[in-house]
Each structure stands twice: as C-alpha cells, then as structure tokens.
Amino acid sequence: MRAGSRPANVPLRQKPRGIVSHFWRRILDLTLVLWVVRVPLLSVLLGLALMAGVTQAQDVTLDVAMAGAPVGAAAGLSRAIFSLVAAVFLLWAMPVHYAARLLVETDNGLAVLVARRDASAGHRGIVGRDRLMAAMVREVPRLIGLAPFLAFAMGANAAIGNLPTLADRPAIAAAHHQLVLLVWAMLAAVPLFYLYCVLRGRLTRVRALAALDRVLGRWLKPVFGLLAIAPRRDDAAGQLHASGRLALLFYALLVVAVLVASPHWLAARLPLAFAVPLIFGGWVPILAYLSSVGRRFHVPILTGLFIAGAVGVYVFGDNHAVRTVTADEPAYRRTSLVQAVHLWMRANGCAEQPSSCPRPIIVAAAGGASRAGFFTASVIGHFLDYDRQKQAFGFTRADGSKVSRAARDDGRFSAAIQSVLDGQERQGKNVATHLFALSGVSGGSYGAAVVAAALSARTGTAPPCPTEAPAHWFGGAIHGWRDCLESMTADDFLTATFFGLAFHDQVQLFLRDRAALLEEAWEASFARHVAAAGANAGPGAARRLSEPFLGAPRDPEHWVPYLVLNGTSVETGQRIITTDILPTYAASSRCPSGGPTAECPIFTHAIDFHSLVRSDLDVRLSTAATNSARFPVISPPGSIYQVDTDVVDRIVDGGYFENFGAESALELAQAMVDVEPALAPFVLVVSNDPQSVLTEERTARGVVVPDAAEQSFLPEVVGPVDAIGAVRSGRGRLAVAHAAAWLDGRFGGRCAVNLVQIKVWPEDSAGHCPVGTATPEKIRQVSMSWWLSKPVQMNLHEQLEPTADRCNNRTAVEQVWTALATRSEACTGPTP
Missing domain, CATH: 3.40.1090 (Cytosolic phospholipase A2 catalytic domain)
Incomplete structure (x- = not known):
C-alpha cells in the first residue's frame, strides 16, 4: 500500500457541506416516517394539546383522582386510578402504537427508503442495516404509544393548579394529594409501556403464543389480504403479528359499535375520564387504515372523505335540526x-x-x-x-x-x-x-x-x-x-x-x-x-x-x-x-x-x-x-x-x-x-x-381600565377571536x-x-x-x-x-x- 493511501472500506471524512446534506437527509427521513404515521401521531398531539391547555379537559382527571375515597379522605392509590391507567393503555396507547407499527410495516414507500438506506450503509462499509433509519422505524411508534400517559400526567398536574380554595381545607388537600398520585401513576406507566413494546415481539416467540399467532395468521390471512393489512411479501416476518392486526381490527369494530349503540348506556359504564382514551383512540384504526390505502394507491382518501362529507352536508343537510x-x-x-x-x-x-x-x-x-x-x-x-x-x-x-x-x-x-x-x-x-x-x-x-x-x-x-x-x-x-x-x-x-x-x-x-x-x-x-x-x-x-x-x-x-x-x-x-x-x-x-x-x-x-x-x-x-x-x-x-x-x-x-x-x-x-x-x-x-x-x-366612573398582557402570540388571529x-x-x-x-x-x-x-x-x-x-x-x-x-x-x-x-x-x-x-x-x- 502506498503512503498516504487508505483502505478501501474506510470512508473519507465528510466535508461540512456533506454533513449538512446528510443531516438534512435524515430530517427528511424522519419527516417521511412521521407522515406515514400521521393519524396516530395527530391523535396523541391533540390529546397533549387538550390536556396541556384546556381547563375542562384537565378537570376530568379529578373525577378519577377523587373516586378512591370520600371527599376529604386520605389519599391512596385506588382502583379508579389503576382502571384509568389500564383504560389509557388499552383504549389509546395500544391502538396508536399498533396503528403506527402497522403503518410503518406495510408502507411500500417507506420500505423502499429503508432498503435504499441499508444499501447506502453497505456501500460505506457498514455491515447490516442503517441503524439510525431502523431506530426511527422502531422507536417512533413506541414514542407515540407513550404520549397518552404523558398527556394524562400533564392534565392531572395542571388540574392541581386549577383547584379552587375551599373553606373545607382537608377536602382540597385530599384532592391535591390524589391528583399527585395520579400524575405519578401515569408517569410510572411510561416505562412499563415501553418495556411492553420491547418485549412484545419476544412474547410472540414463546412456543405456545407463537403457535397461536401462526394459527391466527392462517385463519385470518384472507381477511388481512382483503383489508390490505397483510404482511408485505418482502417482509413476511414483520414485527406486527397476526394478534396485533386482530386487536386493531377488533378495536375498529368496537368503534363502529359505539356509533350505533346508545351513548347514554356507554356513558353510564365508561365515565368521562375513561371515555377520553376511547374518544382519542377510537378513530385511529379506521383512519390509519384509510391513510395506508391512500398512500398505496396514491389517492388522498382522508381529504376526499372530508370534502365529500362537507359537500354531503351542504347538499343533503346535517343532523342538527332543533328537536320538535x-x-x-x-x-x-x-x-x-x-x-x-x-x-x-x-x-x-x-x-x-x-x-x-x-x-x-x-x-x-x-x-x-x-x-x-x-x-x-x-x-x-x-x-x-x-x-x-x-x-x-x-x-x-x-x-x-x-x-x-x-x-x-x-x-x-x-x-x-x-x-x-x-x-x-x-x-x-x-x-x-x-x-x-x-x-x-x-x-x-x-x-x-x-x-x-x-x-x-x-x-x-x-x-x-x-x-x-x-x-x-x-x-x-x-x-x-x-x-x-x-x-x-x-x-x-x-x-x-x-x-x-x-x-x-x-x-x-x-x-x-x-x-x-x-x-x-x-x-x-x-x-x-x-x-x-x-x-x-x-x-x-x-x-x-x-x-x-x-x-x-x-x-x-x-x-x-x-x-x-x-x-x-x-x-x-x-x-x-x-x-x-x-x-x-x-x-x-x-x-x-x-x-x-x-x-x-x-x-x-x-x-x-x-x-x-x-x-x-x-x-x-x-x-x-x-x-x-x-x-x-x-x-x-x-x-x-x-x-x-x-x-x-x-x-x-x-x-x-x-x-x-x-x-x-x-x-x-x-x-x-x-x-x-x-x-x-x-x-x-x-x-x-x-x-x-x-x-x-x-371600572372607575363607568370607564373600564384594562390590563392586557405584554406579549400576544399571533395577535392578528388571536386578537379578533379574543375580542x-x-x-x-x-x-x-x-x-x-x-x-x-x-x-x-x-x-x-x-x-x-x-x-x-x-x-x-x-x-x-x-x-x-x-x-x-x-x-x-x-x-x-x-x-x-x-x-x-x-x-x-x-x-x-x-x-x-x-x-x-x-x-x-x-x-x-x-x-x-x-x-x-x-x-x-x-x-x-x-x-x-
């Protein structure tokens, strides 16, 4: 080897321009992943915004926090708190995680990009897959699944600041302590859910569960194929197994049942705080499926449905008639x-x-x-x-x-x-x-x-x-x-x-x-x-x-x-x-x-x-x-x-x-x-x-003396609305x-x-x-x-x-x- 030469498998040091280009390419990669999972992502973003900024949403956590004991009783972890954590897990976190997982597993455009990045990594002498791209595909659904717990933790924490002053001080102190317990219960659920996501694939490799999953896969293969949620041919052993697809399908059918069932009957059995996860997670499987089909056939199905709905209401009227x-x-x-x-x-x-x-x-x-x-x-x-x-x-x-x-x-x-x-x-x-x-x-x-x-x-x-x-x-x-x-x-x-x-x-x-x-x-x-x-x-x-x-x-x-x-x-x-x-x-x-x-x-x-x-x-x-x-x-x-x-x-x-x-x-x-x-x-x-x-x-002498905030975000928009x-x-x-x-x-x-x-x-x-x-x-x-x-x-x-x-x-x-x-x-x- 001549002096100053380098081995063929050692990449040249990237120039600054190459670093910027590489960084920008990674930003675009992440953007594509987020676009593919946009429906479950939007679900958790709306939930986070609601719990962070809307007092009415924050207040619903009090219903659970105070359900474990009479007004003024000592705080303690109650069945209601554990039930809410379970509801968030089953009705919101799991659906958004599974939906995001299904979307990244079945999206052909993303699969092409992953293959391209893997090939590029091989050309640079890196053995195996592009680790950063693989981490995006793997971790984004997991992080989306963690967000619902963080939303409820934020809501309960904000509800503490909204608690009114009461002459009955022990009652408000108990409400404060129980909200704190709810915050910690939701935060404790974050690592547990992440651990579940990590172990989920391993659990399906347990002999009995793997056998069950294979049986479900054979039985439901025609259904999965008809609905276009079957594994890709080039990735038949994808991470989202038949059981996961079945869970999403069942949840979608549950939402349809909610549409035709009596909301009053459901409300009596699913109190307000427990209804929030269903409301935010309910539409995710159906809308995620439609977005997946739209990407596959390059048709904006969700946008089309929105336009069709608006036109339909304009032509045929809505269901908002005053009851007579x-x-x-x-x-x-x-x-x-x-x-x-x-x-x-x-x-x-x-x-x-x-x-x-x-x-x-x-x-x-x-x-x-x-x-x-x-x-x-x-x-x-x-x-x-x-x-x-x-x-x-x-x-x-x-x-x-x-x-x-x-x-x-x-x-x-x-x-x-x-x-x-x-x-x-x-x-x-x-x-x-x-x-x-x-x-x-x-x-x-x-x-x-x-x-x-x-x-x-x-x-x-x-x-x-x-x-x-x-x-x-x-x-x-x-x-x-x-x-x-x-x-x-x-x-x-x-x-x-x-x-x-x-x-x-x-x-x-x-x-x-x-x-x-x-x-x-x-x-x-x-x-x-x-x-x-x-x-x-x-x-x-x-x-x-x-x-x-x-x-x-x-x-x-x-x-x-x-x-x-x-x-x-x-x-x-x-x-x-x-x-x-x-x-x-x-x-x-x-x-x-x-x-x-x-x-x-x-x-x-x-x-x-x-x-x-x-x-x-x-x-x-x-x-x-x-x-x-x-x-x-x-x-x-x-x-x-x-x-x-x-x-x-x-x-x-x-x-x-x-x-x-x-x-x-x-x-x-x-x-x-x-x-x-x-x-x-x-x-x-x-x-x-x-x-x-x-x-x-x-007011002084009939003239109001206002006291406005020093800063205003988007005053051209916020000003007229506030007025x-x-x-x-x-x-x-x-x-x-x-x-x-x-x-x-x-x-x-x-x-x-x-x-x-x-x-x-x-x-x-x-x-x-x-x-x-x-x-x-x-x-x-x-x-x-x-x-x-x-x-x-x-x-x-x-x-x-x-x-x-x-x-x-x-x-x-x-x-x-x-x-x-x-x-x-x-x-x-x-x-x-």
Whole structure:
C-alpha cells in the first residue's frame, strides 16, 4: 500500500457541506416516517394539546383522582386510578402504537427508503442495516404509544393548579394529594409501556403464543389480504403479528359499535375520564387504515372523505335540526303578559290590590355551561330554603370540625324580615311565589329550566328529590331545595355529549346529534331524581324536562315562574327567545320597546322562536334550554325548520349576543310595569364568570381600565377571536348597568336597591381574593363544560358563605332577603 493511501472500506471524512446534506437527509427521513404515521401521531398531539391547555379537559382527571375515597379522605392509590391507567393503555396507547407499527410495516414507500438506506450503509462499509433509519422505524411508534400517559400526567398536574380554595381545607388537600398520585401513576406507566413494546415481539416467540399467532395468521390471512393489512411479501416476518392486526381490527369494530349503540348506556359504564382514551383512540384504526390505502394507491382518501362529507352536508343537510314535538296548537297555550301578571298576583294573594303585592323577582342567569346551571340552581335554592335558613344549623367538615350557622341565614336577614316572610307563609305564600320569571343564557338557561321543572314537579313545599344524595354530588344527604337543585345539575352530562361529538356527528346519517344527546342526558338525570322522590313528586313529574315546553298549564295555587331563554340568530345576530309568554302585548300608552302600541314587543329587536316553526309544533323543555346553550364545539348550531326542507334560521348560544340575560330581564320588567304600574320588579343577576367580575372591579366612573398582557402570540388571529369572546361578557355588564339605571330611575326614590348581582368571585394563583389590589395577578382558570368536579361544586356552594375578605356575596344576599320582604307599594308610592 502506498503512503498516504487508505483502505478501501474506510470512508473519507465528510466535508461540512456533506454533513449538512446528510443531516438534512435524515430530517427528511424522519419527516417521511412521521407522515406515514400521521393519524396516530395527530391523535396523541391533540390529546397533549387538550390536556396541556384546556381547563375542562384537565378537570376530568379529578373525577378519577377523587373516586378512591370520600371527599376529604386520605389519599391512596385506588382502583379508579389503576382502571384509568389500564383504560389509557388499552383504549389509546395500544391502538396508536399498533396503528403506527402497522403503518410503518406495510408502507411500500417507506420500505423502499429503508432498503435504499441499508444499501447506502453497505456501500460505506457498514455491515447490516442503517441503524439510525431502523431506530426511527422502531422507536417512533413506541414514542407515540407513550404520549397518552404523558398527556394524562400533564392534565392531572395542571388540574392541581386549577383547584379552587375551599373553606373545607382537608377536602382540597385530599384532592391535591390524589391528583399527585395520579400524575405519578401515569408517569410510572411510561416505562412499563415501553418495556411492553420491547418485549412484545419476544412474547410472540414463546412456543405456545407463537403457535397461536401462526394459527391466527392462517385463519385470518384472507381477511388481512382483503383489508390490505397483510404482511408485505418482502417482509413476511414483520414485527406486527397476526394478534396485533386482530386487536386493531377488533378495536375498529368496537368503534363502529359505539356509533350505533346508545351513548347514554356507554356513558353510564365508561365515565368521562375513561371515555377520553376511547374518544382519542377510537378513530385511529379506521383512519390509519384509510391513510395506508391512500398512500398505496396514491389517492388522498382522508381529504376526499372530508370534502365529500362537507359537500354531503351542504347538499343533503346535517343532523342538527332543533328537536320538535307535535302539540295541540302550542302557540295559543302561551300566556299573555297581562294574564301572566294577573296570575302571578293571584298566586301572591294580591290581585285585588296590586300595590300590596311583594316585589316580583326576575332572575337573570348568566351563561357558563354546568357551572352556570349549578350556581343558578344553588342561588335560587338558597332562598327557597327559607324555612331552613331561619333556623340555626350546623354541619361537619372533612377534618371533623363542626361549623355552626346562626339563625336567619347567619344573620343576613333581620327579625322584622322573618316576621314578614312568616306572615306570607301563614297565608300559603312562600319565596317560590315571588319568582315571576327566569331569564337565562346558555348554562343559566339549563339551571332555570331545572328550577322551573322541579317547582312544577313538587306536590307540597318539599323538593322533589330523595333524601339520599347521588354519587356525583359532593354533599352527603339532601336536606332541602338547595341540595336538591344542586344534585340535579351536578350530574355528568358531558360523556354522552362527547361520544356524540367524536362519533355520531362525524357520521351523522340517521344518528342523533350531540345536542340531542345532551338534552336526553338532562332528561334522564332529572327523571332519576324525581322518580326516587316518592310522595314529594307529583304523577308524571319525572318527565317534565322531556314534555312540551308549552304543555304545562298555569296554576296560581302551584306557582311556577315563566321562562325567557335567550339564543342568538345566525342569520341576523339578534336574540331568538324561547318563552312561554306571548311576545307582544297592548301597551298602556307608549310601547317601551318602541314598537306599535297595539302589538308592543316585550323584547326589542328579538325573534320569537315559536314564530319560526309550524303552529302545531313545540319543543321539549330540555330543547328550549338547549336553544340558549349551543356554545362552540360542544353543541352545534341548531337548524330551525319551518317545513320539512325549509331552514329559516340557525340558533346558537345566547352568550354570543349578551351573556347575562339582563337585557331581556330589563325589558320584561319594563313591560310588566307598563301593564301594572303598582308593581316594583326586582332583578337578581346570577353571574358566573370570575374574569368578568375582576374586569368589573377595575371600572372607575363607568370607564373600564384594562390590563392586557405584554406579549400576544399571533395577535392578528388571536386578537379578533379574543375580542369576540370578551364581547359576550362586555355586553352583559352593559345590560346589567342599563337595568340598574332604569330600575333606580323608576324606584330609587323609595327603594335604594332594585338590582343585585350574586357573583362567582375570582381567585389568584395563591387562592387569595385579587379584588382591590393595584395590580391583580392572573386569576385561576375555571372549567366550563357539562360536568363539574366535586371541588368545583364545593367552591360554587361556598360562594354564598360569609368570608372575611372582599370576595363575598354577604351584602347581595342581605339585599335579596330585604327585597323578598318588601311590598311593591314601598317602592312605587310618592317619594317621602
């Protein structure tokens, strides 16, 4: 060999340009592998993004973390935690790993690239396969399989930071500890799953298992060949064995079964946190198979299906029609405003002398999914429990400490107020008869519907609920109206709805959409409560939420408040109001809303829902609530059909227009006073958004002082979206201000307080009240979906308890009690 020569099998040192080229080639190799496995990869990326950034998803981990012990009990590894780990393993990690494994094993283009890289390695004197390429093909499916456990660990860890501050400290401490255990359980599953992936191939070489796999391979060979998931001819001994292919096939058939099965039946057996792996993993085998076939025949099947679906919905319509029921001329069953006011006065025994009537209460219930529904029900239930509130009572917290509440709602109403309310009760009247109407938006509409249905279902004064508390509610036993209404609105309504979103609405055809599934979940939960109430519920009362909205006749001896449920028109941007009051009346002199005097609209520039459907059609009470609660993703826009094929409008969440329901409450109060000037309506606003409260507290002399973040990611995109989201609460605060101004202008000379707002107060990251601080910290995120964890329920319940800081509703509660004991004449007479 000459000096300076090199052996033939020793490669030259690569030049810098060659290194860059080699590195870029490897990036392209990895990109191809990721593109081949794009379906399972997208599944885990969506899961990671959801658990990392969406409070509602993070909150579902609490359902499992707190399932192992009662609220406040010591933390411990529970069967629920192990079951969730197993569900993630079987329903999400295994399908995405197997699907990715199948895709890389059967993709011809990737096989050609692997062979080319192996040949290139041989030319460079490297014996065997290209190790880096082999590692990509081997490890990418494994890493994809690990991601679901990391997603749940991230979600549980984020849920710790979202935990609200509770007066019952042991309860929140136990929730914190159990979430920590869930995080560690998910992290411990990561190496175990990786070990399973490593040993999986070796397990199939065990003599008995290998024999079984060969038998399965022979039996299922025609099926695998027909479905194009057979091993490649040049790699018959591929790593994905017959058993793996069979598992994927079985899982795909399971998804098809979910499509046609009852989501409610499945939701009852697969609670929300366990449903998440199925939702994210369910479509993976089918979509991965379609992507594989598309690559084989160079046809964009998935893109084609998406386009075909969009075109099909455009041509043939979707399955998002607002559910209707045939009724006996329902539009004529509605009560005129004059008659509604007269019936309310009869219910309060003051029809002959209207000025002696109590102040009619109009509740404006803000939006916010189950949070709003629960809080609306809890606030109204608090005042319906007058008989309990006027007595002292005590309860025991999770740490065993005794808490005593003083008589008269812990001193929030006086002996004089008690004397007035006791006198009304002796005449057969109670707090329920003071409620004239409930104006709801979104989740507030659901809470209002449940309150109205429960009042309709009662036989005497007792709530239509069993004594024993349901498992999904935080309380131990049901003692009154507040407990009853809270337990009715605390159920899991999200699981079945998510199944509808993930499966039904992706196929549509003859299947019910997710809005209908949500309504059915409401109906079933209410029916369970009332059916177990026994003598406290009337005959057929369990079906009230599923009965026609206008079907129940008005009876002053069994008073139920009227409903004004606010949606938004997609076509015009105006309110679509579903109400059991006729939308027009004959004004006394000038129409307050500016319309003609003879047919004065109660609600300005609003669309009456029942005017959009045939005269022989009505909707269920649950559907009337959904008309107002169709917020993005969870519920689709509802198509309103005037005839079978004529869509006249589409209805979405009332919060798009105004999220407090205060504008409709004000207009109803104005029309009520026009009909009977001797009455002095009082508006109770039940709000739910802590961020809106903090914004309101930054208001000085009517001008809001904002405090924006210093940085904004993609402001051109995020800015308009955030503005649209903020407008809903901004218009709500404006409507509350207008209502307060008009009521004070009308009655403020004699009654100082005419509108009260009971709020869900914000908390900073340390759990302190940020109201009043010069530079308040970023507040804790709150979960708004159709499911509430027990700590969130407890936090909402505690909003009415007295606290030492500024974030409390003590004054507001006192003012409501005062209004309940005030006659209208005290506000409508001459100024003293």
